[in-house]
Amino acid sequence: MSNTLPDAKLYIDGVIRSSSNDAWFDNINPWTAESCGRAADATEGDVEEAIVAARRAFDESDWSTNRDKRFELVSKLVDEMFAQREHLTNIACLEAGAALGAANRAHIDGALNGGKDLLECFKKVEWESDRGNKVDMGIKSHRIVVNEPLGVVAAITPWNVPLYVNVGKVIAALLAGCTVILKPAPDTPLMGSVMGEMADKVGLPKGVLNVITSADPAMAGEMLTRDPRVDVVSFTGSTVVGKRIMENGASTLKRIFLELGGKSANIILEDTPDFQISCMMGMAVFHAGQGCAMPTRMLVPKSRYEEAVEALKISYGAFSQKWGEFGNPEHIMGPVISKKQHERVLGYIELGKEEGAQCIAGGGPAPEKGNGFFVQPTCFVNVTNDMRIAREE
Structure with a gap:
């Protein structure tokens, strides 16, 4: 198992790169309190590019309508995660401070198996159902229910079990036909960045998945949750931040999904x-x-x-x-x-x-x-x- 990690880079519009101003921040190893690598520190301009890319991929490509294509590509992405299990385990241990016994459970195997489960769920989705005719107030209506993707999703994820949460948000959204901007926590940037690398390797279309890493815990989140081009926010984290996201999303009536703190x-x-x-x-x-x-x-x-x-x-x-x-x-x-x-x-x-x-x-x-x-x-x-x-x- 390596003691250092590769650079966590941005993934925007199909390109793996550093930030636009080539700024980086340290990726701290909780076991040693020292740097084990570095991560690209995105600018506001980088976040803007990610939003533009995700919006264009949803509006102008066939990602939202070509179900066979996206199932095939997302299946390849999940397969690639299984193929990189050892690398992902190393990231979880060094970046998130996971003991190996924990990494082998929820951190990695829980995430990978969750990805497989989502692929199985996809097969069971009834995308269109005919509810037949109904006469109401003398008007005859033929009713068809169609399940459609919601649009551009901002997936804002925490540092505790990052791959598990990243998979739960990103894989589900991609299978539904949405495009995604993933913003991992500053403490665990590589576990987000690596999803962009794998998406690029298996050939996901440009803009379908974008990954933003930033030392600032709020900048990218503020932009994503306020921008009218973002349709959905899925957030896991603190109650305080959850309240802020609801406030930011209210003016554009975003769909907000929150998993917040508690005392179980x-x-x-x-x-x-x-x-x-x-x-x-x-x-x-x-x-x-x-x-x-x-x-x-x-x-x-x-x-x-x-x-x-x-x-x-x-x-x-x-x-x-x-x-x-x-x-x-x-x-x-x-x-x-x-x-x-x-x-x-x-x-x-x-x-x-x-x-x-x-x-x-x-x-x-x-x-x-x-x-x-x-x-x-x-x-x-x-x-x-x-x-x-x-x-x-």
Whole structure:
């Protein structure tokens, strides 16, 4: 497995290139807190070119109408992702800080299998259905329902499991007949850029897929969500940014799809088997808890509370030496994504202590793991629902 990554370049109108002003930013490896590569830092002009290209490809080509053609090409794109599985795994480990055990699951195999599933879904779509005749108010109507692509899609994706989310948004939109502008998070630019490289390799028409990388987390997103030439925004990320996207898209009545933050709960009932309590820990620490499906709090009946606390102590104790080792396929937890997130997580841990919760595992950084953004697997009990650590992601 390589310790460095290739340049993450823009992919606009069928051309893989640097930004128009040849600016770059560092791609930081969370395991070391050092650069493992660089990414093209797009300008506003680059974003404008991507919008123009996607709009033209939708309006002037047969991508939206030639279903056989796009199924064939998107199938080749999914096949190419499978062929590059090892490369994609390396990107997930170095760029997103995924432990190898996590990369082999949701990061890569989950994404690749999701791409296959979308191809199977495509085969089942009823593109046109005849609903027959109906007479209403003396007027006879022959009703036909046609499913059509929505237009240009801005896919704005997060850093936690980037390939998984990129595939879910991009492959689905392409199969539907839309054209796409993919804007990955600044922390994981290559996992977006590589999709452009693969699209170019399998021969997707110019402008059908465009990829924009930028050090500025807001510039490209602001342009895409305000521009009337963009018809759809699909965003996964924070609630604050989701609100902003809804505001920006309102004036042009964009279709907005949002998957935002939350504080997922595991609810333990009186008859829950013992093993389910002890296995909750595994989900909470998977990829350092950085996922939309992570049940990061547990609600337990008073009658089983002490039992649950003891189960968590045992689980976290057993796990304490089984994380943070790069390249170990049995490890499912590595560092958090960035210095900013490292400081934020540690801040919440201190906040939990200040609010009066009891820390039964972890509770601080893990410098013994290296110079990266490591936080000990941490668990609080005696948490009340008015505490911020129980309410905020």
